[in-house]
Amino acid sequence: MKFRWKNLSNKQRYIAGLSAIIFILILATLLKSRGDTPDKSLVNRRIPVVLTPATLQIFEQRVVVQGNVEAKKFAIVSPRIPGTIEAVFVDEGDSVIANETKLFQTDALKLKKTVEIKKHELAVAQCERREKLANLEKTEADLHKTELDYNRFKRLFEKQAVTADALEQQESRYKQILAFRKYAQAQVDLSAEKEHQADAALAISEKDLADAIVYAPITGKISRRLREPGEMGQPGQPVVRIDDTSVVEVSAYLPAQYYSKIIPGQTGMNIEVSEIDIGQQIVSYKSPTINPKLRTFEIKCIIKNPPQGVVPGAIAQIEVVLESRKGLGVPAVAIQKRNYQSVVFVIKNDTAHMLSVKTGLENDGWTEIVDGDLTEKTPVVSMGQYLIEDGTLVSVQKEQLP
Numbered sequence: 186m187k188f189r190w191k192n193l194s195n196k197q198r199y200i201a202g203l204s205a206i207i208f209i210l211i212l213a214t215l216l217k218s219r220g221d222t223p224d225k226s227l228v229n230r231r232i233p234v235v236l237t238p239a240t241l242q243i244f245e246q247r248v249v250v251q252g253n254v255e256a257k258k259f260a261i262v263s264p265r266i267p268g269t270i271e272a273v274f275v276d277e278g279d280s281v282i283a284n285e286t287k288l289f290q291t292d293a294l295k296l297k298k299t300v301e302i303k304k305h306e307l308a309v310a311q312c313e314r315r316e317k318l319a320n321l322e323k324t325e326a327d328l329h330k331t332e333l334d335y336n337r338f339k340r341l342f343e344k345q346a347v348t349a350d351a352l353e354q355q356e357s358r359y360k361q362i363l364a365f366r367k368y369a370q371a372q373v374d375l376s377a378e379k380e381h382q383a384d385a386a387l388a389i390s391e392k393d394l395a396d397a398i399v400y401a402p403i404t405g406k407i408s409r410r411l412r413e414p415g416e417m418g419q420p421g422q423p424v425v426r427i428d429d430t431s432v433v434e435v436s437a438y439l440p441a442q443y444y445s446k447i448i449p450g451q452t453g454m455n456i457e458v459s460e461i462d463i464g465q466q467i468v469s470y471k472s473p474t475i476n477p478k479l480r481t482f483e484i485k486c487i488i489k490n491p492p493q494g495v496v497p498g499a500i501a502q503i504e505v506v507l508e509s510r511k512g513l514g515v516p517a518v519a520i521q522k523r524n525y526q527s528v529v530f531v532i533k534n535d536t537a538h539m540l541s542v543k544t545g546l547e548n549d550g551w552t553e554i555v556d557g558d559l560t561e562k563t564p565v566v567s568m569g570q571y572l573i574e575d576g577t578l579v580s581v582q583k584e585q586l587p
Contacts, residue, residue, distance in 0.1 A: 231580035234569035244546040244553045246508040252437030252501040256428035264418035265396040281401035293397040303390045307383040314376035321369040328362040335359040405429035438481040446507045455504040514551040516567045530566040539575040
């Protein structure tokens with residue numbers, strides 16, 4: 186089988202070149218130790234290197250964190266009135282529809298009896314009011330007759346047909362009937378208020394009876410069932426929890442040092458949940474304060490109609506993109522530390538030349554060059570760079586395309 190250099194991977198090429206150099210150095214050392222002069226063809230052999238051109242690409246400053254998937258809307262449903270839980274109509278995983286699906290029911294027997302009592306009390310109040318109205322009508326009739334008699338006695342008194350005492354008696358009777366009418370009117374008003382009170386009490390008892398059956402307040406799925414039939418139910422003690430899985434939030438906590446770099450509505454988050462790549466989402470919320478003890482703050486993003494498997498409670502792998510910009514990049518392995526400086530090697534006339542550079546962001550094995558005498562498509566040494574110095578003769582094997 187014929188050997189072909191081009192069939193080798195970059196790593197295999199690097200290993201092969203490095204092995205050749207080590208072999209030459211060992212052979213030269215052995216010959217020198219024997220007092221022999223090494224073969225000039227071996228001593229002058231050039232260092233094999235591989236080049237990769239510098240390219241323009243997008244560099245991002247990222248922070249990798251874990252977060253949680255939570256329901257944007259959820260409801261923890263408890264009884265509206267105290268009582269024994271008579272039935273629970275749903276189980277965990279069931280879908281429910283707002284204001285349509287029955288969730289559970291408390292014991293309604295006592296409430297039904299209360300409604301009957303309030304209906305009777307209302308009927309009594311209505312009868313009492315009719316009685317007071319009838320009494321008012323009778324008093325007004327008496328007043329009308331008394332008023333006629335009083336006016337007639339005044340005319341007779343003017344004609345001196347009756348005595349002053351008879352007129353005064355008639356006047357006194359007239360004023361008494363006027364007072365009785367006021368009293369009768371007050372009784373009618375009081376009975377009307379009692380009727381309204383009884384009617385309101387009946388409405389409350391009917392509302393309590395209706396509240397014995399609790400319906401779903403939101404559309405979603407039952408995520409937890411916390412009570413069973415026969416247990417006591419109290420307002421504020423949850424029976425079921427409903428999560429709206431059609432809209433979820435992914436939340437995470439970041440170190441305080443990144444607070445100023447997070448801009449809701451602009452900052453992106455690359456999200457993966459249960460090996461499902463959701464793609465880049467936009468931060469929708471940043472907590473207004475930093476936790477003074479943990480020195481962290483919360484961020485969230487909203488995901489509408491999430492893929493199947495992206496549900497509340499799942500763990501999210503998050504890359505927060507703090508900064509993104511286009512810049513000149515070289516392979517990260519091409520950058521060396523020489524004399525406390527970052528350098529790369531370029532080849533001119535088969536000779537290595539060292540260039541000082543200033544590095545920036547690093548992504549996916551590439552490093553941004555923010556300053557240095559390096560231009561786009563300039564090849565830099567990406568294999569064999571550990572074996573060369575400024576001025577080393579090299580043998581370029583093949584440029585490695587990015």
